[in-house]
Amino acid sequence: MEPFRRILIPTDGSDNAKVAVAKGLELAKMTGAEVTAISVMDAVGLAYAAQSTTMSPIYQLLKDGADSAVGQVRKEGEKLGVPVRTVVKEGNPADEIAKASGNYDLIVMGTLGRTGLAHLLLGSVAEKVVRFASCPVMVVRVPKKTGSE
Structure with missing residues (x-):
């Protein structure tokens, strides 16, 4: 098996993403891999913004959130000595991440970890x-x- 040289870490800045970011950066540090953090501004949110009379502020909020999410990965990478390249895209998150996957x-x-109706x-x-x-x-x-936390 070839070592991992290029790792893509998608993030939306959520707590769930932060756990994966930590694991991805840890793996990159161990293997010497290059890291790219990507955040995709969801097309659904952008479509909503386009219908709004205040599109620019909503778009800017989405953009600021995406920039902040990848910026946080860069900061965490710096703490570990792992350089992180950042990318922000617009579109369907799953589609954009899958499209980018050929380079990693x-x-x-x-x-x-949704299940049942929420997952459906x-x-x-x-x-x-x-x-x-x-x-x-x-x-x-x-x-x-657990209930005790």
Whole structure:
């Protein structure tokens, strides 16, 4: 098996993504891999913004959120001595991540672990990426919280 040289870490800045970011950066540090953090501004949110009379502020909020998410990965990478390139795109997150996958040896991403009706209605970005990516995908699930936390 060839070592991982280029790792793609998708992020939306959520706690679930942060767990995957930590794992991806740790792996990159161990293997000497290059890291790219990607955040995709969801087309659904952009479509909503386009219908709004205040499109510019909504778009800017989405853009600021995406920039912040990849910026956080860069900061975490700096702490570990792992350089991180950042990319922000617009579109369907699963599609954009899968399209980008051809340029990477591994994708490390988080998942919400939805089940039942929520999974049926919302689907899973991670599941779609696993299905359509052209490189291996490591899906990092956030540990479930117990009632005592």
